[in-house]
Amino acid sequence: MTKKFFTGISFLMIYLFFFAVVGSAQTAKNVIILIGDGNGFNSEWAGTYYRYGEAGKQRYQTFPVAIGCTTYSRTNKDVELPAGVTGYDPSVFWETIANGTQGTEFTRTTDSAASSTAIHGGTKTSNGRIGMTYDKKPIELISEIAVKHGKKAGTVTTVPMSHATPAGFSAHEAERGDLGTIFRQMVSKTSHLSVVMGCGHPFYEYGKPIKIKDNEDEKAKTKRFNCVDGEKNWEIMKSGTLNGFNVIETKQQFEELAAGKGIIPDKVIGVVRSLGALPPVDGNLDDVAKTRELLEKNYKNTNWKELPSLSTMSLAALNVLTKNNSNGFILMIEGGAIDHANHGRNTEKSVLEHTGFSKTVDTVIDWVEKNSSWTETLVVVTADHETGQIWGPATYNDDNNNGVYDEGDSFNEFRQVQNNGRGKAPGVQYGSSGHTNALVPLYAKGIGADLFLKRIKGTDQKAAQFWNFSGQYVDDTDIFHVIKTVIVP
Numbered sequence: 368m369t370k371k372f373f374t375g376i377s378f379l380m381i382y383l384f385f386f387a388v389v390g391s392a393q394t395a396k397n398v399i400i401l402i403g404d405g406n407g408f409n410s411e412w413a414g415t416y417y418r419y420g421e422a423g424k425q426r427y428q429t430f431p432v433a434i435g436c437t438t439y440s441r442t443n444k445d446v447e448l449p450a451g452v453t454g455y456d457p458s459v460f461w462e463t464i465a466n467g468t469q470g471t472e473f474t475r476t477t478d479s480a481a482s483s484t485a486i487h488g489g490t491k492t493s494n495g496r497i498g499m500t501y502d503k504k505p506i507e508l509i510s511e512i513a514v515k516h517g518k519k520a521g522t523v524t525t526v527p528m529s530h531a532t533p534a535g536f537s538a539h540e541a542e543r544g545d546l547g548t549i550f551r552q553m554v555s556k557t558s559h560l561s562v563v564m565g566c567g568h569p570f571y572e573y574g575k576p577i578k579i580k581d582n583e584d585e586k587a588k589t590k591r592f593n594c595v596d597g598e599k600n601w602e603i604m605k606s607g608t609l610n611g612f613n614v615i616e617t618k619q620q621f622e623e624l625a626a627g628k629g630i631i632p633d634k635v636i637g638v639v640r641s642l643g644a645l646p647p648v649d650g651n652l653d654d655v656a657k658t659r660e661l662l663e664k665n666y667k668n669t670n671w672k673e674l675p676s677l678s679t680m681s682l683a684a685l686n687v688l689t690k691n692n693s694n695g696f697i698l699m700i701e702g703g704a705i706d707h708a709n710h711g712r713n714t715e716k717s718v719l720e721h722t723g724f725s726k727t728v729d730t731v732i733d734w735v736e737k738n739s740s741w742t743e744t745l746v747v748v749t750a751d752h753e754t755g756q757i758w759g760p761a762t763y764n765d766d767n768n769n770g771v772y773d774e775g776d777s778f779n780e781f782r783q784v785q786n787n788g789r790g791k792a793p794g795v796q797y798g799s800s801g802h803t804n805a806l807v808p809l810y811a812k813g814i815g816a817d818l819f820l821k822r823i824k825g826t827d828q829k830a831a832q833f834w835n836f837s838g839q840y841v842d843d844t845d846i847f848h849v850i851k852t853v854i855v856p
């Protein structure tokens with residue numbers, strides 16, 4: 368054989384290798400998106416100080432993509448959103464704390480419904496919309512696109528199963544409030560979802576039986592059954608199946624599914640034994656003695672023995688989604704109660720919720736490294752918006768001492784969250800009990816993660832200094848576009 372022949376072969380091999388690498392670089396088998404609801408940069412910093420006593424120590428914080436993300440929603444004024452309109456202007460935002468909820472003629476501070484729709488549908492919408500445009504037209508969601516391309520889809524959350532964030536991933540409804548109608552869509556006979564897990568149990572709260580009054584009025588009863596679409600539907604669910612989904616609720620059932628024991632069902636509804644929220648069971652850091660104390664203090668009426676952790680639920684979901692499935696999946700996991708803690712301006716709860724969430728991200732990273740790889744799976748960790756207007760102590764003078772920044776208070780300067788060491792709640796100052804328009808962190812690793820860097824919308828120099836990153840940010844709609852690019856071959 369001649370030298371020329373070998374050269375030909377080599378060229379062919381280089382070509383094939385190049386084609387294989389470049390060709391496959393665009394197609395992800397699995398996508399896992401983890402959303403800390405209300406987890407802005409300072410909430411992220413506070414949680415990290417608590418867990419590690421040092422900034423930057425979370426495993427996902429060293430992902431190759433570590434940037435910011437804008438979250439603004441749009442108004443429902445009947446006009447096209449003008450091209451290039453930006454609902455986040457760093458020069459306005461950093462001027463004074465009063466600009467934390469800056470809007471424009473066309474934009475607002477988002478709620479979880481509009482932001483989840485933007486993240487999973489790639490279109491800005493108005494607050495309250497679930498998978499729909501401002502003028503109530505359905506938007507094709509990333510979970511639907513994934514299923515169209517042969518993948519499976521699922522959601523896991525620590526708040527009700529059809530709450531805004533999981534709803535925006537998987538359903539279409541004009542108003543977020545009707546949890547029952549949204550749940551009906553998510554678990555219908557024709558639902559594209561294979562896994563729906565979270566709260567909404569009509570008979571338990573935080574693992575303890577709800578004390579139901581003999582004379583419970585209709586309104587209270589309707590509310591209690593709303594998350595599972597009414598009492599009648601619950602009666603069916605109690606039998607163990609609904610529309611082809613297996614229904615589980617006990618901690619043992621979640622743990623067995625997470626361990627891959629027994630027969631893994633094709634479709635699962637997992638209703639943990641809590642109506643409103645699942646406490647951060649994973650917050651129990653064995654090596655931080657203070658954590659148990661803080662958990663007992665902040666979650667007094669909790670029966671820990673009845674409740675699985677978000678990590679356990681996530682592993683259970685992964686076992687269902689990967690069963691006899693070579694086409695892959697998309698899974699959305701939400702730490703839903705970081706938002707609740709920040710609405711309540713409760714730092715201890717916030718860092719505990721954050722710990723439960725960040726430990727779940729660790730579980731997902733371990734899962735990828737053990738059961739998949741970064742060349743076939745994309746993991747995105749982000750937040751849907753900031754909650755609580757968290758800054759460091761003395762960012763403003765709370766002259767009227769009501770715990771929020773309002774008229775009569777004076778702004779000093781933006782100050783860093785104060786690190787009080789591992790296992791200790793950091794020093795913060797809440798500016799409000801609502802949402803803000805601040806940038807939120809976005810971390811990504813795995814196949815297609817670099818696509819985020821091709822969609823940078825701007826650079827926030829002040830944010831760069833403040834939170835020690837490039838300052839570059841994308842928009843929440845870019846998450847949809849990046850994922851779409853990597854799952855549509």
Ligand SMILES: [Zn+2]
Pocket residue numbers: 405479706707710754802
């Ligand atoms: Zn909220």
